[in-house]
Amino acid sequence: MTQRLRYIIFAAWVMVLASTPLWAENYTVRLAIIVAMYTALSQSWNFIGGFTGYPSFSTAAFFGLGCYAGALTQNAGLPVILAWVFATLFVGLFAALLGGIILRLRGHYFAIGSFGIVEVVRLVISSWGDLTGGGDGLNVALVTGSPNVVAQTFLAVMIAIMLIVFAVTVVVDRSRLGFGLRCIQQNEDAADMVGVNTTRYKVYAYTMSAMFCGTVGAAYASWTGYIDPSDSFSIIMTVKVPVMCLLGGVGTVFGPVVGAAAFLLLEEFFWTRFLEYNRAILGAVIVILIFFLPGGLLGIRYRELFARARARLSQPGAAT
Amino acid sequence: MSAPILVLENVNKHFGGIHAVTDVSMGLHEGEIVALIGPNGAGKTTLVNVITGVHSASGGCIRFLGVDVTNQRPFQAARRGLARTFQIVQPFPRMTVLENVAAGALFGGAHANLRDAMAAAREQLEFTGLTGFADRAASALTLAGRKRLELAKSLAMKPKILMLDEVNAGLNSSEIDGALTLIRRIAERGITILIIEHLMKVVLSLAHRVLVLHHGQLIAEGDPSKIVSDPKVIEAYLGEKFARRLKEASSHG
Ligand SMILES: Nc1ncnc2c1ncn2[C@@H]1O[C@H](COP(=O)(O)OP(=O)(O)OP(=O)(O)O)[C@@H](O)[C@H]1O
Ligand SMILES: [Mg+2]
Numbered sequence: 256m257t258q259r260l261r262y263i264i265f266a267a268w269v270m271v272l273a274s275t276p277l278w279a280e281n282y283t284v285r286l287a288i289i290v291a292m293y294t295a296l297s298q299s300w301n302f303i304g305g306f307t308g309y310p311s312f313s314t315a316a317f318f319g320l321g322c323y324a325g326a327l328t329q330n331a332g333l334p335v336i337l338a339w340v341f342a343t344l345f346v347g348l349f350a351a352l353l354g355g356i357i358l359r360l361r362g363h364y365f366a367i368g369s370f371g372i373v374e375v376v377r378l379v380i381s382s383w384g385d386l387t388g389g390g391d392g393l394n395v396a397l398v399t400g401s402p403n404v405v406a407q408t409f410l411a412v413m414i415a416i417m418l419i420v421f422a423v424t425v426v427v428d429r430s431r432l433g434f435g436l437r438c439i440q441q442n443e444d445a446a447d448m449v450g451v452n453t454t455r456y457k458v459y460a461y462t463m464s465a466m467f468c469g470t471v472g473a474a475y476a477s478w479t480g481y482i483d484p485s486d487s488f489s490i491i492m493t494v495k496v497p498v499m500c501l502l503g504g505v506g507t508v509f510g511p512v513v514g515a516a517a518f519l520l521l522e523e524f525f526w527t528r529f530l531e532y533n534r535a536i537l538g539a540v541i542v543i544l545i546f547f548l549p550g551g552l553l554g555i556r557y558r559e560l561f562a563r564a565r566a567r568l569s570q571p572g573a574a575t
Numbered sequence: 576m577s578a579p580i581l582v583l584e585n586v587n588k589h590f591g592g593i594h595a596v597t598d599v600s601m602g603l604h605e606g607e608i609v610a611l612i613g614p615n616g617a618g619k620t621t622l623v624n625v626i627t628g629v630h631s632a633s634g635g636c637i638r639f640l641g642v643d644v645t646n647q648r649p650f651q652a653a654r655r656g657l658a659r660t661f662q663i664v665q666p667f668p669r670m671t672v673l674e675n676v677a678a679g680a681l682f683g684g685a686h687a688n689l690r691d692a693m694a695a696a697r698e699q700l701e702f703t704g705l706t707g708f709a710d711r712a713a714s715a716l717t718l719a720g721r722k723r724l725e726l727a728k729s730l731a732m733k734p735k736i737l738m739l740d741e742v743n744a745g746l747n748s749s750e751i752d753g754a755l756t757l758i759r760r761i762a763e764r765g766i767t768i769l770i771i772e773h774l775m776k777v778v779l780s781l782a783h784r785v786l787v788l789h790h791g792q793l794i795a796e797g798d799p800s801k802i803v804s805d806p807k808v809i810e811a812y813l814g815e816k817f818a819r820r821l822k823e824a825s826s827h828g
Binding site for chain 2: 434435
C-alpha cells in the first residue's frame with residue numbers, strides 16, 4: 256500500500272469518526288470518542304514503545320495524572336482549555352524528570368519499573384485525600400449543554416488531540432530525532448557509539464509519550480465529570496494501549512491508528528455478543544494476532560497473501 | 576615528532592576485583608598506524624572502551640587534542656572524532672546498509688540533515704565497496720560485509736582516530752587482504768589508526784608501532800620487528816616455561 260493511499264484512508268477514517276453524530280445514535284458517538292481517545296494514547300505510546308523500543312507500561316500513570324491535574328486546576332477556576340494545557344505540561348514535566356531516572360533501566364527492568372509508576376502515582380493520589388478526595392473521587396465542573404452537544408464537543412476535542420499527536424508522529428518519523436530513536440531501538444550501544452545522545456533522545460521520547468496522555472486524561476475528566484483513582488489509573492488501560500500499538504504495527508505512523516480502531520471494534524463485537532466471556536475471548540484473539548502478526552496488521556504483505564490464495568485456488572483446476 | 580593527539584596517563588580500569596587495565600600511559604600521533612596486541616583477556620577491548628567512554632576510567636587521565644576527555648560519554652567521543660569498531664559487530668539490523676552508514680554521518684559526522692547524511696553515506700559505501708548492498712538489510716550481509724559496514728559507518732563519522740577491534744577476526748585470507756588494502760587507504764586519508772589484532776601478519780605489514788598489553792599492563796612498545804623478538808612479549812604469549820625453553824634453545828644453538 257502506498258503511503259499516499261494510507262493518508263487517504265486515514266483521512267476517510269477521521270471523517271467517519273467525526274461524522275458519527277450525523278448518522279448514528281449516542282452509543283456510537285460515544286464509541287467514536289473512545290476510539291479517538293485510545294488512538295491518541297496509542298500514538299503517544301508509540302514514541303517510547305515503538306520508535307525507541309522501550310516497553311513502557313506507564314500510560315495509565317500519565318493518563319491518571321492528567322485527569323487529576325486537569326480536574327483540580329479546572330475546579331480551582333482555570334478555564335477548561337487552559338486546564339488541559341496545564342495538565343499536558345505538568346505530565347510532560349513529570350515524565351521528563353522521571354525519565355532521567357527510569358530510562359537507565361533496560362528491557363524487562365524498564366517494563367516493570369514503568370509499571371510500578373502507575374501504582375505509586377495511584378497510591379499518592381488516593382492517600383492525598385485533602386487535595387484529591389482520595390478514594391471517594393472528585394467531581395469536575397460539567398460542561399454545560401444538552402447530552403448531544405456535550406458528546407459532539409468531546410468528540411471534536413478527542414479527534415483534535417488525536418490529529419495533533421498524529422502530526423507530531425509524522426514530523427518525528429521524518430526527523431533526525433526519529434532516526435536516532437530507531438537507532439536506539441535497534442541497537443542502543445551502537446547508537447551511542449555513532450554519536451546519538453541516547454539519554455536525551457530517550458527522555459524526549461518518554462516525555463512525548465506522556466504529555467499527550469496528560470491532555471487526553473484532562474479532557475476525559477472534563478467529559479465524564481467525575482474521576483476516581485481506580486478509574487484513572489487502570490491497569491487494563493496500561494496494558495491495552497501497548498497491545499493496540501502492537502496490533503497495528505509498532506514504530507509506524509499508521510500502526511497505532513489501525514491498532515486502536517481494530518482493537519476497539521473487536522472488543523465491541525465480543526462485548527455485545529459474548530458478554531460473559533468477552534475478556535477471555537479478546538485475550539485469546541490478541542495472543543493469536545500477536546503471535547502470527549509480529550509486524551502488526553500493517554506488516555502483513557497482503558499482495559503476497561492474495562497471490563498465494565489465488566495460486567491455491569487455481570491449482571485444482573490446473574490438475575485436471 | 577609533533578605532540579601526540581591522544582594521550583593516556585596512568586589509565587586504570589577495574590571491574591570489582593579484576594584489574595582489566597593498570598596504569599597505562601601512551602600516546603597516538605597524527606597519521607600513525609599503531610597496533611595494540613596482547614593475549615586474550617589482556618585488556619585491549621577494555622582500553623578502547625575506556626577511551627571511547629563505554630566504561631568510565633577508575634583512575635588516570637585521557638586527553639584528546641589537548642582537551643581532557645576522561646569519562647566522556649560514547650556519543651561525545653563519536654562527535655569529537657574518536658570512532659571505533661566493535662569486536663562483535665554492532666549493526667542496526669533492520670535498517671538498510673545505507674541507513675546504517677547514514678546514522679554515522681548524521682550523528683557522528685554532524686551533517687545538518689538526512690539528505691546530506693545519505694549523500695555522505697553513499698561516498699563511504701563506494702569507498703568500502705559496499706555500494707551494491709546499499710539497499711539490503713544490514714543483517715543480510717556476510718561477516719566480512721558486516722565488518723566492512725562497521726568501517727563505513729565509522730568513516731562516515733569523519734573520525735580523527737579510528738580504533739579497530741579485531742576487524743579481521745573470522746575472515747578468510749582473501750577477505751583479510753581486502754581489509755588490509757582498505758585500512759591502508761584509510762590511513763592515507765590521514766586518519767590515525769589504533770588496530771587491535773591477533774594476526775601477526777597483519778601487525779607486521781601495517782603497523783608503524785606496536786603496543787603490547789599483558790594482564791592490563793603495557794609491557795612493551797616499539798618497532799614491529801623488534802617487538803616480535805622481545806622475550807617479554809614471547810613470554811606473555813607463550814607462557815614462561817615455553818619462553819625459557821625457547822631462549823635456552825636459541826642460546827645453545
Ligand atoms: N564489563 C566487564 N565486567 C567485568 N569484567 C570485564 C568486563 N569487560 C572486561 N572484563 C574483564 O577484563 C579483562 C580484559 O578483557 P578484555 O575484553 O579487555 O580483553 P581483550 O584483551 O580484549 O581480550 P580478547 O583478545 O579476548 O578480545 C578480562 O579479564 C575480562 O573478563
Ligand atoms: Mg577484545
